[in-house]
Amino acid sequence: MKMKSKYIMIPAVMLMLSIAWSSCKKDNPVDEDGLLITTRAQCYVSNFELLGSDFVTVRTKPAAIDTTAQTINVEVMFGTDLKNLYPQFELVTDAKLDPKITGKTDFSDLANPRSWTVVSGNRQVRKAYKVIITVQKR
Amino acid sequence: MMIIRNKIVSLYTAPLFAVLALASCKKQEYELPTASTNLQNDAIKRTIGPNLVTGTINFAYALAIVPEKGKLSSIEVEASIAGAAGTFLDNNSYYTAGNGADVGVPVGSASVTNGAITKVTFNKDTSAATLRYTYVIPEEARGKTVSFKFTGKSSNGETVTYTMGPYTISTMDIKRLLAVSNNNLAFISIADMAVYNSVQAAANASKIDVVYLFRNLTTSAFNHALVSPGADTSYLPGVTLPAGVNRSTKLRKVFNLQDYNLALLQFGIYIDDLDFQQIDLNDSPNFAINLRAEAGVWAETADGKYKAYIYINSVNAAGTAVISMKRWTVPGK
Known part of the structure; x- marks a missing residue:
């Protein structure tokens, strides 16, 4: 009987270990995108870039980001193809963007600026940013 | 008790045998393959x-x-x-x-x-x-x-x-190293894969798809540009188009697409028929300004007959450039 209990011990210990390990996962909440929900409440855009169809920047100078007015003012070069632009947002740690940017974006309707919402790391704060484009004069 | 023990022992012995079997495979001597004596x-x-x-x-x-x-x-x-x-x-x-x-x-x-x-x-x-x-x-x-x-x-x-x-065999056509110059050899025909001056352009008005121009402006970065004759005049400053030259060609700026056949550089990038089949230029503008050497444009002619890639081999600040193009005929057009 002694021999028998020895052999049973090994798998039993391994089983317990695996249960203990898997239980750790319960402490990390994730959102609908599988991203970690953290405690951070900051919610702002830290940098903004705009690329043309050739993936080269179309800005004439750095974008002016106003975190109070929640606007991003960008002047683009004369002759920019406004229908085929690739915006790039840099956000505060753990924040995310809604809606997601999936490819080229049409900015040609200058009278109605496009807007994106920044969602904080704790997913409790949401701030909509308007991207206002002006075209450089020739 | 003996049955349980035997079962457990067999659990350990099975992998042991597998390891032994695997090791035994190595014992076979390598033999040099005998070459065929036939042709x-x-x-x-x-x-x-x-x-x-x-x-x-x-x-x-x-x-x-x-x-x-x-x-x-x-x-x-x-x-x-x-x-x-x-x-x-x-x-x-x-x-x-x-x-x-x-x-x-x-x-x-x-x-x-x-x-x-x-x-x-x-x-x-x-x-x-x-x-x-x-x-x-x-x-x-x-x-x-x-x-x-x-x-x-x-x-x-x-x-x-x-x-x-x-x-x-590709259906594409290729033309390398065409010299273009501001206000002179400025009229590019994708249909003819040639460059014309204003007199020749007037004679081939229906075939002129793109105009090359160079403007050194202080207020904006215009520089070397490929603009279709049908574009807004603000993109054709100081250009007098010959009578009848008015086609509106769709153009999309590209950078760093150094097709090997056109650029003859070391990069192993090739534009193939498939690229032309798949590219959709419907929402592209009819001008491309501020172009540099090794940049290019995808183009689609106004009649939808041709798609082309125009590559800029070199540019000169005096207002000249060397271009090369690959052209694909749209089937059924």
Whole structure:
């Protein structure tokens, strides 16, 4: 009987270990995108870039980001193809963007600026940013 | 109790046996493969990228026989579509010298092409040789597939064959290194794959798709530009278009797409028929300004007949540039 209990011990210990390990996962909440929900409440855009169809920047100078007015003012070069632009947002740690940017974006309707919402790391704060484009004069 | 114990023991012994079985495989002695003493051959295709009409496809064909059995007598290549003028089979067998250079050793008479068959007859005692075959793609092969049958013969009557292909021949056209200049050779025709001055452009008004211009403005970065004649006049400052030149070509700026056929740089990037088939330029503008060397534009002509990629090989601040283009005819147009 002694021999028998020895052999049973090994798998039993391994089983317990695996249960203990898997239980750790319960402490990390994730959102609908599988991203970690953290405690951070900051919610702002830290940098903004705009690329043309050739993936080269179309800005004439750095974008002016106003975190109070929640606007991003960008002047683009004369002759920019406004229908085929690739915006790039840099956000505060753990924040995310809604809606997601999936490819080229049409900015040609200058009278109605496009807007994106920044969602904080704790997913409790949401701030909509308007991207206002002006075209450089020739 | 004994049953349980046996079960557990077997759990441990099974992997042990597996390990032993695996290790035992290594005991087999390696034997050098015995080479066939028959006439043998092999072939590789040496060119990569799309097969363009007027371009070439190169092959290396190797043939060998054991010296005691005979020597090589001839090599012939049959193309499924006869090659254009310039198609030949090199009568040199090459080896690579210590400095990396290819050194050719003549082994036969100059190749003779008769229709689709190109042949070299050996006139030196040769046991092994690798000959290079250059096929110049003829116009009649455009959009079709071509395959090649290599046949080697030896003095003892043996014959071997090797088939390569089929290879699809591109429907694209290519034109390299066209000089354009501000206010002079400024009118580019994709339909003709040519550059015209204003007098010639007036005579070919319906074929002018793009205008080249250079403007050094202080208020904006205009520089070198490719603008379609139908674009807003703000993109054509100071340009007087010849009568009837008014086509609106869709243009999309690209940077860093150094197609090997156009740029002749070291980058192994090729624009192929598939790229033209898949690209959608419907929402593209009809101007592309502030272009640099090694930039380019995708273009689609106003009548939808052609799609093209115009590459800028070089630019000069005096208002000149050198361009190259690949053009694809849209099927059914």
